[in-house]
Structures are given as structure tokens and as C-alpha cells.
Amino acid sequence: MSIRINDLTVRFKNGVVAVNKASLEIPKGIYGLLGENGAGKTTLMRVLTTVLKQTEGMVSLDGILYNEGNYEKIQKKIGYLPQEIDLYPNLTVKECLVYMGGLSGVARNDLEQRIPYYLEKTSLTEHQNKKMRQLSGGMKRRVGLIQALLNNPDFLIIDEPTTGLDPEERIRIRNLLVDFSKDRTVLFSTHVVEDLAATCTQLAIMKKGSFLYSGSVSGLLENAKGCVWNCTVQNAEEARLLEANYSISSKQYVENGIHMKVLSKGKPNENCVLDNDITLEDAYIYLTNS
């Protein structure tokens, strides 16, 4: 299972070019997608799910070209959790999943096995008879994820799956996705960099409709090597000076002043010490701001 995207462009009627000649190959496993607000991630995912037609360029899924004649075939292979999903408020969790599974053409027998399995995996078994409108935001998100998994898709596209989840549930969902990605492709878009660090080895970073980076997480970390500095300053004025001149990936008030993680090619000042413990967040901020 692999997805190829060649010179993809999406231009909206109002002239906004949300995706601009973007090319990418998404292999098997979990593949991360990062990018600032408005970078074009959702637009790209909407094309990949066939909800939106590209203006130019080519997309293929396991060799099947994205064109209207193939949309039905492609849709059968895809599961999608959109950023905003409003599921039927008056149905119970279970009724909602049975209904949505039916809409996706999943056989009744399969639904009878898969629904209890995923309810258990997402800690929703005890809530299955509650009406959708009675659920918390995080629970609704988990039901949304189950509906995307019900047709056992080869290609799962998930937009912010962990938004609103408590830390324990976030970890559970991440692990569920890792297990699910064995022999399949999962495109995982999120602003929670930590979730990608815990699940992916490959990722792409979008900026203004194009890919600024695509490749291994280790390659991205390597790119920031020698550019992350630990600096402790004595007062707010010194901190402001650093903030005015560099990207800062963290800031903390400590006993002896203000500790800051400064991203810079050269040493910001003589009191700064090179930090070799680079996080994905440091590497992402370094790349997108340099």
C-alpha cells in the first residue's frame, strides 16, 4: 500500500491556492503530517479521501489513479476521521456505529465483531448505550475514530485524532493506531508533535501548500543538530533580547533566572551551552523558522 502524489495543486474558486505543486510518496506504516495553521493539510487530506477534486496533478493509491471513474473503488479502501465530525446526536454510540458501518458497506457479521473490539480498545464499552449528545468531546472523537476503522481500510487518514483526549486515552489511541498501521498506511495529521514523536518514523511538513520536508524523523532531528542551545538569562530584558533575535522552543522560570531553549545556527551568546537532547518539536520549529 503506497500513495503517490505528483505536482498536486488545489485552487479554490476564490483564488486561494491551498496546495501548490506538492509531491510526496507515503509508504506503509504511520506517516506524520505537520504544518502551521492554513498550511494546506486538511485540503490535501480531503483530496486523498476523494471529498475534493484536485485542480492539477496526479494522485494514486496502490496504482489506482484518482479520477471520478475510480472514486468508488478508492473510497472502499479508505477510512477518514475529519477534524470536525458531528455524529448523530440522538443515536446511541452503538446504533451510530452500526449505522455508519452500514453506510460504508460493512457486512453485518463484520460489524458485530469489529464494534465491540474497537469499543473495548477505545475504552467506550461502558458508554455504548449512551446517546451521542451525552458524550464528552474526547469520547465523541473516539467514536469518530472507530467509524473510520470499521471498514478495515488499507489507508487510514486521521486529522487530529487525539484532540481533547486525556493523557491516558491519548496514549491508548496512539498505540491502537500503531497496531493498526501494521501492513497498512496511516496518515496522521496533528499539531501535537509529541504524538508523532511517539508513533512515526517518517513524516512530512507542509508550509504554504508545499512540502518543506519529507523523510525520516531522524533526518529532521539531524538537521537541527548543533543548533539547539540551553541559555539561562538573569532577567526579562535579556530574555526579550533573545526572543527578538531567535526562535525559542521553550522558556521556564527557574531559581537562578529564566531558562530558554534557543534555536540558532551559531552560539547566541557566551553563556549558552549546546543541547544534544533535541526533541522533534525543536527540530520542527528550527526547520519552519529558518
Ligand SMILES: Nc1ncnc2c1ncn2[C@@H]1O[C@H](COP(=O)(O)OP(=O)(O)OP(=O)(O)O)[C@@H](O)[C@H]1O
Ligand atoms: N473551501 C475553501 N475555500 C477557500 N479557501 C479555503 C477553503 N478551504 C480552505 N481554504 C484555505 O486554504 C488554505 C489551507 O487551508 P487548510 O484547511 O487546508 O489548512 P490546514 O493546514 O489544515 O490548517 P489547520 O492546521 O488550521 O487545520 C487556507 O488559506 C484556507 O483559508
